[in-house]
Amino acid sequence: MVTQTASKIIVKQLSIWFGKVQALKELSLQIHSSEILSVIGPANSGKTSFLRQLNRLNELEANFRVSGEVLLDGEDIQKLSPEILRKNVGMIFALPQVLPMSIYDNVSYGPRMHGIKNRGVLDGIVEESLEASFLWDEVKQRLKESATKLSGGQQQRLCISRTLALRPEVILFDEPCSGLDPVSTAKVEESMLKLKENYTIILVTNNTKQAARVGDRSAFFLMGELIEFDKTQKIFTAPADKRTEEYILGKFG
Amino acid sequence: MKLRLLKEFIIEKLIFLSGIASILFVILIFTFLLKEGISFFKEIGLKDFIGGKYWYPISEPERFGILPLILGSLLVTLGAIIIAVPLSIACAFYISEVVQGKAKDILKSGIEMLAAIPSVVLGFIGIVTLVPWMKKVLNLPTGLTALSGSIMLGLMAMPTIISISEDAINAVPKAYKEGALALGATRWQAMYRVVIYAALPGIIAASMLGIGRVIGETMAVMMLSGNAAVIPSTLLEPVRTLTATIAAEMGEAVHGGLHYYSLFAIGIILFVITFMINVIADIFLHRNKK
Ligand SMILES: Nc1ncnc2c1ncn2[C@@H]1O[C@H](COP(=O)(O)OP(=O)(O)O)[C@@H](O)[C@H]1O
Ligand SMILES: [Mg+2]
Numbered sequence A: 001m002v003t004q005t006a007s008k009i010i011v012k013q014l015s016i017w018f019g020k021v022q023a024l025k026e027l028s029l030q031i032h033s034s035e036i037l038s039v040i041g042p043a044n045s046g047k048t049s050f051l052r053q054l055n056r057l058n059e060l061e062a063n064f065r066v067s068g069e070v071l072l073d074g075e076d077i078q079k080l081s082p083e084i085l086r087k088n089v090g091m092i093f094a095l096p097q098v099l100p101m102s103i104y105d106n107v108s109y110g111p112r113m114h115g116i117k118n119r120g121v122l123d124g125i126v127e128e129s130l131e132a133s134f135l136w137d138e139v140k141q142r143l144k145e146s147a148t149k150l151s152g153g154q155q156q157r158l159c160i161s162r163t164l165a166l167r168p169e170v171i172l173f174d175e176p177c178s179g180l181d182p183v184s185t186a187k188v189e190e191s192m193l194k195l196k197e198n199y200t201i202i203l204v205t206n207n208t209k210q211a212a213r214v215g216d217r218s219a220f221f222l223m224g225e226l227i228e229f230d231k232t233q234k235i236f237t238a239p240a241d242k243r244t245e246e247y248i249l250g251k252f253g
Numbered sequence B: 001m002k003l004r005l006l007k008e009f010i011i012e013k014l015i016f017l018s019g020i021a022s023i024l025f026v027i028l029i030f031t032f033l034l035k036e037g038i039s040f041f042k043e044i045g046l047k048d049f050i051g052g053k054y055w056y057p058i059s060e061p062e063r064f065g066i067l068p069l070i071l072g073s074l075l076v077t078l079g080a081i082i083i084a085v086p087l088s089i090a091c092a093f094y095i096s097e098v099v100q101g102k103a104k105d106i107l108k109s110g111i112e113m114l115a116a117i118p119s120v121v122l123g124f125i126g127i128v129t130l131v132p133w134m135k136k137v138l139n140l141p142t143g144l145t146a147l148s149g150s151i152m153l154g155l156m157a158m159p160t161i162i163s164i165s166e167d168a169i170n171a172v173p174k175a176y177k178e179g180a181l182a183l184g185a186t187r188w189q190a191m192y193r194v195v196i197y198a199a200l201p202g203i204i205a206a207s208m209l210g211i212g213r214v215i216g217e218t219m220a221v222m223m224l225s226g227n228a229a230v231i232p233s234t235l236l237e238p239v240r241t242l243t244a245t246i247a248a249e250m251g252e253a254v255h256g257g258l259h260y261y262s263l264f265a266i267g268i269i270l271f272v273i274t275f276m277i278n279v280i281a282d283i284f285l286h287r288n289k290k
Helices: A047-054 A082-088 A103-113 A119-132 A136-142 A152-164 A182-195 A208-214 A232-237 A242-248 B002-044 B046-051 B067-098 B102-114 B119-137 B146-170 B174-182 B187-215 B219-224 B242-249 B258-289
Strands: A007-018 A021-032 A036-040 A064-072 A089-092 A170-174 A200-204 A217-222 A225-231
Touching: A007 A047, A021 A047, A021 A200, A021 A225, A036 A047, A036 A208, A047 A064, A047 A089, A047 A170, A047 A200, A082 A089, A082 B174, A089 A152, A103 A119, A103 A152, A103 B187, A119 A136, A119 A152, A119 A182, A136 A152, A152 A170, A152 A182, A182 A200, A182 A208, A200 A208, A208 A232, A217 A232, A217 A242, A225 A232, A225 A242, A232 A242, B002 B046, B002 B258, B046 B067, B046 B258, B067 B102, B067 B146, B067 B187, B067 B242, B102 B146, B119 B146, B119 B219, B146 B187, B146 B219, B174 B187, B187 B258, B219 B242, B242 B258
Parallel strands: A036 A200, A036 A217, A089 A170, A170 A200
Antiparallel strands: A007 A021, A007 A064, A217 A225
């Protein structure tokens, strides 16, 4: 495919501050369509701040400042309305945040908000989105039940469905498995690998093994700086930087 | 060592006593009310009392129907709810979601301070400002109407409703809002569809507590709503409430007469109403905590 190597997202000289703390320092990188980029690094290295810049959630913080540029399909994201941007760039959080409503309403919430009212269309979207996150078979009998009754792993996959229901182009995962057991984690990883065919995925993870399993390319962040960025295979077998190697071998706390 | 133990003992008993005393007072008040009121019910009957259309306690023959008073109270309270609840919710949202930093703190403590203004003062301010203004603007024979009472009661309920609703809104996990925003909700959509939804039990409880607080309120209403014991048909007529009746007539009623006891009977009815409202509000608050 031609789009395989096209740059979906281009980040240029991106710096982020919260008050006096600089969370990200002059980050530049390009993310291709239909790849999974995994971002690894110790706590407080700016991974979350990076993700939240891509859908402009950072600007909810009162003391936030930014410089540099992020281009989505060649267009500066600051020129888009945040609502349109966030519809196209979905996000899955570390702790599943199902809304206090039914399973069906959770998934159809986004499409309804963006103006889709037809029941048949919504039913189709709900089924399709739940299928894509491998949740459909587990919940199809009880779509009307409250989503808060689901298990943690199911809730996380429901959040993925909810994001997919908007048919985004990019999906951001911020440590999506940090609160899940190994079986649920495997299911979430399975759906990420499936989604890769149609979406650009950025996965922030504190689990280096997970990064190695699902990432096409990997980026190593340390204290707000991009230390190394390469094919996952290369990062995990022959890292160029000593600090990357130390982190992968578990030498950072 | 012995002295300290003694001190412990005395303090403990004092606290115990004050706790018991407050419960005892409530029980005493209620038994007193009941004792004075019961004899009245024996004479007149509950049905004629609550369902009677005429309140002529001192004419011959005297009539003790409190339906106009109940309707007066209901009308004024309903008006107060319609005025206070939407305004207070909007205000709570403004404070918790829109203003930030110092302005927020000032607003919040300012509103809590409003609750401390004595109702006579509010009633007085209402008489000199609100009442003449209503008379002029709405072109009425008198500005002392149910609506004036409603506005004043609404204002008095607002601080309670605002500050408890604001707490409920603040208690909604930030994650809910961010989750909605991340799906492309506008700030307004996130508030409307998610935050209100999650804070609703708290907001309902806040409204009931606010209203429960003012339903037994006397002074401001008595001063503003005209005190005519007739069944009202619109908000723009004078009405009389249960509370105002007790306050206005207790001084004149012959001690030990039927009129005198009828006022206690009204007290029982009021007690029951406020008690029920508080219980319902409590149920909502506790459901919220779970
Ligand atoms: N809202 C915020 N206010 C102040 N400081 C913040 C905020 N968000 C992040 N930071 C700071 O920015 C740095 C990077 O944080 P973050 O991007 O969350 O790192 P990571 O996700 O890699 O753990 C940290 O030092 C953190 O304390
Ligand atoms: Mg993080």
